[in-house]
Amino acid sequence: MKRQYILPLLGMLTFSACSKDFINLTPQSNQTTATFFKTASDFEQGVNAIYDGLQSTQTYGKAYYYLMEVRSDNTDIWDRGALAGVASQVDFFTEVTTNPFISDGYAGAYVIITRANAVLDQIDASSIPDASKKQYKGEALFLRALSYFNLVRLYGPVPLVTKMETTSQALNHKRNATAEVYTQIENDLQAAVTLLPGSYTNAGDYGRATAGSASGLLGKVLVTQKKWATALTALKNVGNGYSLVNEYADLYKPANVVNPEILFAVRFKKGLNPSEGNNYFADMVPVSFYYNGVLYGGSNNNRPTHDLVAAYEAGDKRLGVSLDTIYNNSATNVVKGNYIKKYLDVPGATNDGGSNFPVLRYADILLLQAEALNEQAYSAATGAGTAFGFLNAVRKRAGLPEKTVAELPDQASFRNAVFRERRTELAFENDRWFDLARSTNGVAVLQAHLKQEYNLATPVLNADRLLFPIPQREINIHNDPANFPQNKGY
Structure with a gap:
């Protein structure tokens, strides 16, 4: 690299x-x-x-x-x-x-x-x-x-x-x-x-910022300031090289770091000397955590709340990828307890995990577009390029039914639906606090x-x-x- x-x-x-x-x-x-x-x-x-x-x-x-x-x-x-x-x-x-x-x-x-x-x-x-x-x-x-x-x-x-x-x-x-x-x-x-550049031809350069990274971040910056029209222009300029991956779980596998959904991520790699890994595993897994035949000790900080677990709808495929509510504390004993699974990469050594941290994903871009369109004016239109279309593209990948106009009949209900979707789609990716801080x-x-x-x-x-x-x-x-x-x- x-x-x-x-x-x-x-x-x-x-x-x-x-x-x-x-x-x-x-x-x-x-x-x-x-x-x-x-x-x-x-x-x-x-x-x-x-x-x-x-x-x-x-x-x-x-x-x-x-x-x-x-x-x-x-x-x-x-x-x-x-x-x-x-x-x-x-x-x-x-x-x-x-x-x-x-x-x-x-x-x-x-x-x-x-x-x-x-x-x-x-x-x-x-x-x-x-x-x-x-x-x-x-x-x-x-x-x-x-x-x-x-x-x-x-x-x-x-x-x-x-x-x-x-x-x-x-x-x-x-x-x-x-x-x-x-x-x-x-x-x-x-x-x-x-x-x-829009992309890099050298595989060793994957992960560097691109024009799409900059357009996407600019759109997020403008949404944060409630500059809806200019935000939409920036978000549409992200480019055609990005898309949702088919399976949500594939996003977080260290072996799948090259994928079309990541606009920008913080890259880590385990097994190097000096270390270029992270300490996510030790910081997030339970205190006694039996995994792949080994007993690990974690601090279980950044632990999912009961409130977040309850926010997932029945059948949401993102729940089992993002977190779990039970774990083994020995080879045979299963106990209750919440922990993050998104970054569950066994470290090569202490504090040497290889999972990457997504800073900006295409799913975020879709939900930001849905929000910006709705804030300009609520529309009951559905299909590609509409607020409902962007929201439902994210939901479809999660295995959830599309939201209908009957369920979200006005601007306020649609706004709430976008924020709820952002919470479960982007859980543990450092977005929730900022979403709360900017919401009314x-x-x-x-x-x-x-x-x-x-x-x-x-x-x-x-x-x-x-x-x-x-x-x-x-x-x-x-x-x-x-x-x-x-x-x-x-």
């Missing part, structure tokens, strides 16, 4: 200016971004390092599913006592500003952004072939946009950094308005669409969940908690309440 399965080279570079005086040469052991980037191979390594940040336990490797799934009504924490003050805070909406998951999610996104900026600062002036220049620039823009999309949805206004900076410049950051951040995201993705009844849904699932009579939840706090260390470093304030309610 040419992409993530390398050391994060840029993480070891010094991001500072160097002298051009030939007498004061920079040692090769102390490379900077200004001296490193010269050849196409150098830029490829730089872009690979950006992708590498997606695997980190600060992002999709761990922290993100705590902030995006455990936070929602989809999953919870098994060991609430030992993890009180850390993961349980995220689950119960009692987090403090020093919570490490919150700090990790913030820092991990800026690692990716910094590495993207390092490439973007140098690539226009480089003399590498034009085709390589366009691709690498497009990839860097796409990955920077993805990270800012995660940041702005998790924390609200955040510093907008689009160039490499000195320490003193970084200390003068302000929290840019949400609208400014979204404008930068849109600009990055619109540029990426024009720069990235998200707070009410979560309050009901906290009361039903945990018997909390007065849950600590209001609209302020739809954003996480800015990590306290950032507040302390900047010490500027006017330009770098803490989020309301913390």
Whole structure:
């Protein structure tokens, strides 16, 4: 592989200016971004390092599913006592500003952004072939946009950094308005669409961002902002190279990573040294889990809630693929307990699983189109290209009957049906929290969940908690309440 399965080279570079005086040469052991980037191979390594940040336990490797799934009504924490003050805070909406998951999610996104900026600062002036220049620039823009999309949805206004900076410049950051951040995201993705190829001919390049990846993410960004018409244009531009796979179960098999439904995924591979695997298996399976003749020990965090299990309709083929409610804790003993099955890949070693994490799938694109069409105007039309057609294409693959106009006779009922479908189709793929946060009844849904699932009579939840706090260390470093304030309610 040419992409993530390398050391994060840029993480070891010094991001500072160097002298051009030939007498004061920079040692090769102390490379900077200004001296490193010269050849196409150098830029490829730089872009690979950006992708590498997606695997980190600060992002999709761990922290993100705590902030995006455990936070929602989809999953919870098994060991609430030992993890009180850390993961349980995220689950119960009692987090403090020093919570490490919150700090990790913030820092991990800026690692990716910094590495993207390092490439973007140098690539226009480089003399590498034009085709390589366009691709690498497009990839860097796409990955920077993805990270800012995660940041702005998790924390609200955040510093907008689009160039490499000195320490003193970084200390003068302000929290840019949400609208400014979204404008930068849109600009990055619109540029990426024009720069990235529609596909790659080299099998080793599978998994890199494509023009379809950028169009799809742009559509999702626009739906999040309720820009329905422009969202539809972007979603329709995803292209003809993507489609639903026939069987939902095939999406999550490590051996089937090359398939037409994945627009973009975080890639992992087990069995390498140093490891390029994930820790999903150990983090998600039960404490005593007998599987394939071996007894494993997991933490059973990011555990499916009873509420989610009940959300699946009878006959939904996605249920048995996504989760289970019983398991073996020995060769002969079966016990009750929920756990995620989507990423059930036996690790080659501790924390070395090979399952990939889907960031954007074609099913998501179909449901976003259904939502955007309905929000523009409810229509009773059915068939290809209609809101009902997009919704029912996803349901048909799940083995479920099509929704009819009689069942969904108006805009509100159709809207609710789309959100219900998104929950079961995209379970454990880091979408549910954001769907709740952008919906009109998200707070009410979560309050009901906290009361039903945990018997909390007065849950600590209001609209302020739809954003996480800015990590306290950032507040302390900047010490500027006017330009770098803490989020309301913390």
